[in-house]
Amino acid sequence: MSEYLEVIEGINVLQYGTTTLHRLLSKDSNIGFYSENLTIVILSCNRADATIKLIKSLNDKCKNFKGKVLIADNGSTEENISFIKSEISKIRINCKLIEFKENLGVAKGRNKAVEYVDTKWIMFLDNDIYFTKDIFPEAQKAISQLGCKFINIPLLNADKKTLFTYGGHLYLTMLDNNDIHIGCGSTYKQVNINDIKFIDNCLASFLFGGSSIVNKEAFLECGGFDEGMFIGFEDVDFSITLFNKGYKIGCCKEVGLVHDHVKSEKKSDIEYERQRFSNKKLYESACYFKNKHNIQVWSKSTEEWLKQREKELGIDNSKKEVEEEIIVNKKIKIALIVDTKNWAYDNIAKNVKKYLSHKYEFKIIYMDEIPDSNIAHVFYACMDCDLIHFFWRGTLYYLYGDFAEYYLKYYGRGIESFIDEVIRKKCITASVYDHKYLNSGIDRTKKMINLVDSYTVSSKKLFDIYNKLELNKPLTQITDGVDLDKFYPQNLERMQNIKDREVVIGWVGNSNWNGNTKKDYKGIETVIKPAIEELIEEGYKVRLELTDKQKKQIPHNEMVNFYSKIDLYICASLNEGTPNPILEAMACGVAVISTDVGIVPEVLGEKQKEYILQERSKECLKEKIKLFIKNIDSIKELSNENLLQIKGWTWKRKSEQFDEFFSTALEKFKR
Structure with missing residues (x-):
């Protein structure tokens, strides 16, 4: 048996000339000699015992760890929350718990957690992992030697002997229909680590989101995880982003983490896992991935993997979804209504279209190009759309103007019948970007908000104000963004x-x-x-x-x-x-x-x-x-x-928030 790690068949490992002296090129100590520049982000959704097992192993095995731990809870039960709070109060490590009150999913949960991180480096760790030794000194050295902003930490299987992952590889294959299929996994074979005598840091093409260390600034520069992706696919998508941006992905040679996803027993845990490994959700995510990259991520092997995971975790999805027919619908069509070309709302609309056209079909309508700003004409022009979004909510009030009333009467309609027979049949959304119509104009605000199914506000101040008003509450806050390709440092x-x-x-x-x-x-x-x-x-x-x-x-x-x-x-x-x-x-x-x-x-x-x-x-x-x-x-x-x-x-990040808003608004409208 070889004393070296063996590469999985089909992968070519290129030599990378390096030396430990390359560490001297680093401008700083990256995560810190005692991890003082690092925050470990752990997503938790029920399974509090697993989360605490991970934190206790960190506490026991990493005696010199002076970093922080941020537990981001994805809607656990009160019992689980109380247990976590009680246990972390007994631990020497700086632990903080934030509660999202709902399951945001992996991608959004991680992105949201990053907003609470105040260190330069982040370690993403799934809560089905625990430490067997202190990996941080070697991780610090590996980052310095390889000069990378992203690095994988190897994982052992539950037996603590065989490798689960080492390295990280994007597997590409050509299908019979000339489509490209992509998968991910370990670069090296899953051998008994005790048989290996020679092991070293290396480079990879895939970043394991659940066991990796990343530079916060570089992570944000890459846009974070795509929140339209579901379990696992967000890691593949992010790795493609790193590849195209020219970032190196390293792999630390220290093996001291165990991946131990035990079978679900509690009812709340089983339900969480059922949702997590939902065939339908995963398939929809795969379609989203295909539209974005023109690469297939769904295959027979994906289905087999799902079945195996369900078996391992004690989940039976057959009654709910295995027999469910999955239909790939055409793109949802959205009309974006703005006031005029080449000004603020038009800029927002164009950026939303730029970043979300892989998922939606958009058409932008300019009110100053509509004769007499006839709002009724706009609704008729959008009959083929699934959702109509008004960036300037004041446009909706045109419905109560003299011209709209005259126009509708000419065609034998009144305003109320037009609302019931036309407007209520469509998902209507809007955005609030200013503080107008809040005092003397509050009646106008009530009329406008009454016409929409869901709406956004652009700041926390507006969110707080509209939450206190006696009308429908805002669905979410979406601020404006900026296009870093257009606005950048000069001179x-x-x-x-x-x-x-x-x-x-x-x-x-x-x-x-x-x-x-x-x-x-x-x-x-x-x-x-x-x-x-x-x-x-x-x-x-x-x-x-x-x-x-x-x-x-x-x-x-x-x-x-x-x-x-x-x-x-x-x-x-x-x-x-x-x-x-x-x-x-x-x-x-x-x-x-x-x-x-x-x-x-x-x-x-x-x-x-x-x-x-x-x-x-x-x-x-x-x-x-x-x-x-x-x-x-x-x-x-x-x-x-x-x-x-x-x-x-960035507009990429803000557009992802619009994506979630549109999806949620449509689901709410259909109920």
């Missing part, structure tokens, strides 16, 4: 000579927003301009650059050039849902000062939060600008923080 070297020149301050928007010149919603006339003028009079070297839609509109794809010429962006709005220029400025590495509006407290990092205005006034803005100039040496730190923060706000 950052300008910051090096900022002390020797005037500070250029920028503002972008529509000074006459809402058509109201008397009330300065954007603060340009009553806050920003007066503050800058007084600072200049006081001897400060500052200059204001404006991009006002009322005077000259710069094409969206050219705005990156504007941000490359300013040093500081200011938002002085009275209210906002998502002030998009803040996201764009951050993506370009520009520091910001802003009123406390919309998503500002959510998107800004700790350093930038010092520049949120305590009050919306000329005086407060002047003080913040003076603080910025006083601390001008920290401009690079603000720039770097913004570039890091914005990586979690």
